[in-house]
Amino acid sequence: MADAVKTGDLQVSIRIASRRRAMTSLTAAFPGAEIIDVTFKAPDPWVRLSPFYPHGGIPVPYSDGATSQSVEGIWQALKVFHDSDVDPTKLSVTTMKGLKRTVRRYGPVRGHRTGLHGDRLLPYEAARRRIYLPAYRWILEHRTADLVELLRDKEDVVLLDYTANGDVTNSASPLSHAALIRLHTEGRWPSEDDVEASSGITGRMP
Structure with missing residues (x-):
């Protein structure tokens, strides 16, 4: 369970649960809480918090002037496999489908x-x-700041995602964007810098 975060005189509690759970199970586990799906299957406006959502104009890290339709497009475009280098076409996908590279x-x-x-x-x-x-973080600040403020104004919220992992160091589970939303609203955003990233691994396609 997340710690409560203060907003004015309110104590806002934001928790994370699996979208795969039945609604009856969720309402029993979190009585009185507002349950909000933030995945790519969510209804408007909350679907805009999905990393798959095509906001457009999202700056691509390390790529001056390049932008992406979605956060997931950036993640997939810059991924390098044994048999395939970067794929810039993922930056222009607007359908929330066909983004994954496996x-x-x-x-x-x-x-x-x-x-x-x-x-x-x-x-x-x-x-x-x-x-x-x-x-x-860029979309939270530049594309969905209105939704973040709505969440801060609520007293008891459960965000639905396919994973609850908010620990950047935990590579055993995919990172939960719902957990990142919670950390952002609580002012506990993870560090975007580390020693390992500074050196990196040199490597072009073999």
């Missing part, structure tokens, strides 16, 4: 490139900090 198709992941034309590959945690976090 190990099954392209082989093992080697890292995330520092930009579309970068000469370094970042390992997983470093890529989360240097690529995913800045991109998702």
Whole structure:
């Protein structure tokens, strides 16, 4: 359970739960709470908090002047596999579909490139900090600030996502954007800098 965060005179409690749970289970587990889906299957306006949502104009880290329709488009575009380098076409996808690039198709992941034309590959945690976090924070600040303020004004909220992992260092589970929303509203955003990311792993396609 998340700690309560103060907004004015209110104590706002934001918690994370699995979208796969039945609504009857959720309402029983969180009586009185407002349950809000923030995945790509959510209704308007909350779907705008999904990293798949095509806001457009999202700056691509390490890529001066390049922008993406979605945060997920950036994450997938800069991913480098054994058999495939970056894929700029993912930056222009506007349908919330066809974004994923998989190990099954392209082989093992080697890292995330520092930009579309970068000469370094970042390992997983470093890529989360240097690529995913800045991109998702940008939409929270520039595209969905109104929704963040709505959440801050609520007293008891449960955000639904497919994972609850808000620990950037935990590579065993995908990072939860719902957990990142909670951390953002509470002023506890993870560090976007680390020693490992500063050095990176040099690597072009073999």
